[in-house]
Amino acid sequence: MKIYYWSPFFTNIATIRAVIKSAESLALFSKEQKYNVSIIDAIGEWDKYEKGINNNINIVRLNSFSLLKYLPKNSYIKSRISYIIIFLWNFFKLKKLINIQKPNFLIIHLMTSLPIFLSFFFNSNTKIILRISGLPKINIFRYLLWKLFENKIYKVTCPTESTYNFIKNKNIFKKNKVEILSDPIIDMKDFLKKKKENFNFDKLENKKYLIGIGRLTKQKNFELLINFFYKIQNKYNEFELVIIGEGEDELKLKNMLKKYNIQNKVHFLGYQANVFRFLLKSECFILTSLWEDPGFVIVEAALSNIPIISSNCPNGPKEIVKNNGFLFKNNNLQDLLFKFDEFIKTDSEKIYKNKVEIKKRIKRFTVLHHYKKLIEILK
Numbered sequence: 001m002k003i004y005y006w007s008p009f010f011t012n013i014a015t016i017r018a019v020i021k022s023a024e025s026l027a028l029f030s031k032e033q034k035y036n037v038s039i040i041d042a043i044g045e046w047d048k049y050e051k052g053i054n055n056n057i058n059i060v061r062l063n064s065f066s067l068l069k070y071l072p073k074n075s076y077i078k079s080r081i082s083y084i085i086i087f088l089w090n091f092f093k094l095k096k097l098i099n100i101q102k103p104n105f106l107i108i109h110l111m112t113s114l115p116i117f118l119s120f121f122f123n124s125n126t127k128i129i130l131r132i133s134g135l136p137k138i139n140i141f142r143y144l145l146w147k148l149f150e151n152k153i154y155k156v157t158c159p160t161e162s163t164y165n166f167i168k169n170k171n172i173f174k175k176n177k178v179e180i181l182s183d184p185i186i187d188m189k190d191f192l193k194k195k196k197e198n199f200n201f202d203k204l205e206n207k208k209y210l211i212g213i214g215r216l217t218k219q220k221n222f223e224l225l226i227n228f229f230y231k232i233q234n235k236y237n238e239f240e241l242v243i244i245g246e247g248e249d250e251l252k253l254k255n256m257l258k259k260y261n262i263q264n265k266v267h268f269l270g271y272q273a274n275v276f277r278f279l280l281k282s283e284c285f286i287l288t289s290l291w292e293d294p295g296f297v298i299v300e301a302a303l304s305n306i307p308i309i310s311s312n313c314p315n316g317p318k319e320i321v322k323n324n325g326f327l328f329k330n331n332n333l334q335d336l337l338f339k340f341d342e343f344i345k346t347d348s349e350k351i352y353k354n355k356v357e358i359k360k361r362i363k364r365f366t367v368l369h370h371y372k373k374l375i376e377i378l379k
Contacts, residue, residue: 135291285306294365
């Protein structure tokens with residue numbers, strides 16, 4: 001069985017790992033059914049990840065050399081224009097690839113409109129599996145695209161119950177087409193390996209620090225995290241703050257540190273391949289996102305067995321944290337401050353029990369669980 005993945009991207013996003021782990025699960029776990037798995041490279045985006053991908057996964061390039069990966073992406077409008085250019089540039093190339101290779105399934109994660117629209121021109125029986133995450137805005141273009149090509153879409157997968165219910169209630173797709181397929185976030189072998197890596201960061205040695213992880217974008221709402229950290233200085237000045245990630249808001253966020261004069265207590269560490277070595281030594285993980293689905297880092301924090309304070313934002317965090325963590329009102333500084341006070345005052349026994357319960361809920365995000373559900377969909 002031939003499986004192709006389509007997921008063009010510009011920056012380091014969690015979806016990259018989801019695609020890799022999903023593809024690898026088919027190549028590694030399957031014994032009865034042989035899967036020929038490929039990832040389509042649209043603009044050279046997979047170049048720097050290829051060495052770390054299992055040898056059984058093929059990288060199929062639409063362009064031998066592409067300048068498209070250098071298109072502007074540091075603002076919403078520029079990134080939208082870049083996506084349109086990529087759409088037009090790869091239109092006939094993707095159509096030709098599918099019609100020649102005739103994969104059994106095309107699993108699409110990002111820039112989904114191109115393969116959905118192209119499905120009208122496929123001369124093969126390729127079945128499309130559309131992954132939908134978050135609470136997408138159902139604008140007129142998206143509604144018409146999904147409705148007109150609904151019969152071309154074999155299955156729609158959602159990583160959380162929230163998205164699953166949202167999509168089903170829109171009545172765009174037949175109810176039996178929509179499935180929950182949790183992202184393959186947890187690879188225990190990889191976690192145990194990364195857990196053993198040395199922690200060599202002098203600035204944080206013997207320091208008590210809070211941690212936030214994610215792309216430095218509007219969605220992740222790091223402005224709230226910095227405002228919160230500034231507000232707690234008088235009461236809890238023993239803490240420092242670590243922010244891991246990169247993105248277009250970096251300069252704006254660093255200017256906030258200067259404004260509040262807290263640049264010596266906040267550490268921007270950029271992209272880190274191994275976040276676990278920082279999570280494991282932190283006092284608490286704080287998620288300030290405006291929306292998630294469910295948020296890879298909250299699962300990684302739970303796996304690291306550390307306390308979690310999270311925004312009760314649409315899609316995901318509440319399903320994991322529930323009553324065993326500290327959920328604050330979305331984008332609400334005062335409630336975040338209140339929940340942090342609550343966390344500080346909570347006794348260690350209750351904190352431990354909370355961590356145990358949260359850890360139970362993340363089992364569905366293992367690579368093996370994802371694989372078992374995925375092969376059910378592929379049958």
